[in-house]
Amino acid sequence: KDVKRKKLSVTSRLGDGPAWVLADAERLADVIDNMLSNATKFSxxxxxxxxxxxxxxxxARLSVTDRGPGVPPELLPHVFERFFAANQGPTREYPGLGLGLPLSKDIVDALGGRIWLESRGSGSGTTARLELPLCAPDAAPSVVDGAGGARKKSVLIVEDNADLVEVLMLFLASVSRNLSITSARSGFEALEKIKDEAPSLVILDVMMPGMDGFEVLARLRRLPDGERVPVLxxxxxxxxxDRARAAGAKDVLLKPFEKNLFVKKVLHLLQEPPR
Incomplete structure (x- = not known):
């Protein structure tokens, strides 16, 4: 719309063959849309x-270059900072950048990638670059179901620490709109929820009162189709x-862990076919 209104010309160059990346399609589209929107706005x-x-x-590297006013070198290290974007330079001197860049960086960081701006300063234009690790074509998750709509995956977080549950939910929500995320504060509650509706993935803490994670795994495997539910x-x-793997865990993550590694493991487990 803005491209037509401003009568912009768009040139594109694609490398040989497709570039497969492991990401939530809608969140990645948000990042790319922000890159294109900023380039259009400042052109x-x-x-x-x-x-x-x-x-x-x-x-894989996506680059978008405009011929706009450019960004002063002293601002480049700060444009992805949330506080800076909300209170200083970009929203005052460069209205429109705002919080889109910090949010894009959150998504890209969670996917193990990089996003940054390049500019030589006033009048030189700006290039936005996005890099993501490639994956094999058969590792890229399907994002549509048989009817052509977005597939809604469900994740159950089994953790008695409310603060950690909130953090994990934020991690998951930052990279996918197609996740239904619920939680259980105990092993007993988790098993009841799984009996009602088996989730696409269970994220299970080992140390919980009443029933530890190993007992939850053992009881889960005895449920109908329990073997088909992947557990992180x-x-x-x-x-x-080793004990968790022997008990049937699909993968194990040692605390403390980085957000990027957590999200990478979750995305990988969600795209694996059921056993």
């Missing part, structure tokens, strides 16, 4: 936008890793 009427997609060294176990004890 002069009748200007040119350049977009390119390349794959090299195991990473969280533990602070390295000696629990």
């Amino acid at each position: 002069p009427a009748g200007g040119v936008l350049d977009a390119s997609l390349d794959s090299e060294n195991g990473r 176990v969280l533990t602070g004890y390295s000696e629990a890793v």
Whole structure:
């Protein structure tokens, strides 16, 4: 719409073959839309936008370049900072950048990628670059069901620490709109929820009162179709890793862990076919 209104010319260059990445399609589309929206917004009427997609060294790189006013070098290190975007430079001197860049960075960071701006300063235009790790075509998750609609996956977080549950929910919500996320504060509550409706993935803490994670795993495997539910176990004890795998956990994550690794494991488990 703005491209037509401003009569912009758009050039594009694509590398050879598709570039497969492991990501939630809608969240990734949000990031790309923000890149294109900023480039369009800051382009002069009748200007040119350049977009390119390349794959090299195991990473896909999308670049969007405008011929707008550019960004002063002293602002470049700060434009992705949430506080800075909400209170300073971009919203005052460059209205329109706002919180879109920090939110985009949150999504890209969670996917193990990078996003950044390049500019030589006033009058030189700006290039936004996005890099994501490539994956094999058969590792890319399907995002549509047989009717052509978005597939709604469900995740059950089994954790008695309310603060950690909130953090994990934020991690998951930051990278996918197609997740139904619920929680259980005990193993007993978790098993009742699983009996009612088996989730696409269970994220299970080992150390819980009443019924620990190992007992939950054992009882889950005895439920009808319980073997088909993938479980990501969280533990602070390295000696629990082998025991969790032997009990049927699909994967194990040691605390403390980084957001990127957590999200990567979750996305991988959600796209695996049921056993």
